[in-house]
Amino acid sequence: MTRVRLSLIVKILVGLGLVAALFFGVRMATGQSLGLRSTAHLILSVLDSQRVRSYSRGQYTNIMFLHHSVGEKLVEQGKVRERLVEAGYVLWDQAYNWQQLIGPDGKATGYSYNVPNDNTDPDGLAQIFSQPVYSLPLNTFSGLLQHEVIIFKSCFPVSDITSDEQLASYKTFYLGIRDVMRKHPDKVFIVLTPPPLNPVETNLVNAKRARAFANWLKSNEFLAHQTNVFTFDLFDAFAESDLAAPDYSMLRQDYRNGADSHPNAKANEMIAPLFVDFVIQSIQRYRAGSSMGIQR
Numbered sequence: 001m002t003r004v005r006l007s008l009i010v011k012i013l014v015g016l017g018l019v020a021a022l023f024f025g026v027r028m029a030t031g032q033s034l035g036l037r038s039t040a041h042l043i044l045s046v047l048d049s050q051r052v053r054s055y056s057r058g059q060y061t062n063i064m065f066l067h068h069s070v071g072e073k074l075v076e077q078g079k080v081r082e083r084l085v086e087a088g089y090v091l092w093d094q095a096y097n098w099q100q101l102i103g104p105d106g107k108a109t110g111y112s113y114n115v116p117n118d119n120t121d122p123d124g125l126a127q128i129f130s131q132p133v134y135s136l137p138l139n140t141f142s143g144l145l146q147h148e149v150i151i152f153k154s155c156f157p158v159s160d161i162t163s164d165e166q167l168a169s170y171k172t173f174y175l176g177i178r179d180v181m182r183k184h185p186d187k188v189f190i191v192l193t194p195p196p197l198n199p200v201e202t203n204l205v206n207a208k209r210a211r212a213f214a215n216w217l218k219s220n221e222f223l224a225h226q227t228n229v230f231t232f233d234l235f236d237a238f239a240e241s242d243l244a245a246p247d248y249s250m251l252r253q254d255y256r257n258g259a260d261s262h263p264n265a266k267a268n269e270m271i272a273p274l275f276v277d278f279v280i281q282s283i284q285r286y287r288a289g290s291s292m293g294i295q296r
Contacts (some may be wrong), residue, residue, distance in 0.1 A: 005271040042113035045137045052146045062284045064147035065093040070195050077265045078272020082256040105210040113143035122173035153192035156261045159210035188286050198261040199250045207249035230282040237271045
């Protein structure tokens with residue numbers, strides 16, 4: 001074997017070793033195996049970290065919203081980003097990983113925060129909030145914590161609660177999430193209750209459980225003594241509230257298109273201003289408490 005060929009083989013082996021070390025390091029840091037695209041997203045997010053953090057100036061104007069399709073339509077059709085900008089805030093938001101993190105300018109950044117399995121159901125959110133925290137966005141939770149205000153929600157399939165045991169498990173997941181939020185008193189967390197389902201995708205019993213879950217998330221039982229945690233009841237905003245209606249606690253008739261559980265444009269245009277006002281008021285309440293020296 002010639003010296004040139006041997007040198008080439010050594011370089012290839014070293015290169016493969018470096019790649020293997022990179023993937024092993026990613027797995028150790030994130031707690032999950034990442035493919036080439038996810039690893040590329042991780043690298044890009046780390047490179048962009050300084051810019052993302054530069055929007056945090058201690059005024060709690062740097063907002064991150066983790067959601068799926070209902071949140072996406074609320075942001076776009078309800079002009080949430082524009083409303084927040086007008087009030088002096090900036091919004092970053094992410095739906096599915098493949099859609100990437102959307103920056104304050106409304107454009108894709110080229111990377112996502114690598115939500116494990118794209119799961120934002122209660123168990124998925126609990127997994128995110130259980131991740132170790134790093135100074136760089138090496139996992140989803142560390143990415144979220146680059147922002148001053150973190151808003152998050154599950155999507156409407158979560159509202160198909162088929163048993164009391166499932167409802168209890170959801171509460172358990174969120175109690176764990178609450179314990180983590182309590183450990184980050186310098187951040188503002190805004191929980192959104194999951195939106196309701198179209199009547200064709202649920203029934204009255206399951207829908208009532210979904211309302212019970214939403215009511216619990218905004219209750220004193222969940223929020224008691226949580227000075228940096230606030231709950232916006234998106235479920236109630238979109239759901240039928242008439243106890244006598246056959247679609248009680250389901251997506252309101254004037255807010256739906258056919259059998260689709262996504263609230264329509266009218267719904268998003270109506271609810272977006274309420275949502276934005278709630279976000280701003282929650283930040284103001286938090287800042288007022290901080291300035292008064294309330295222990296966090």
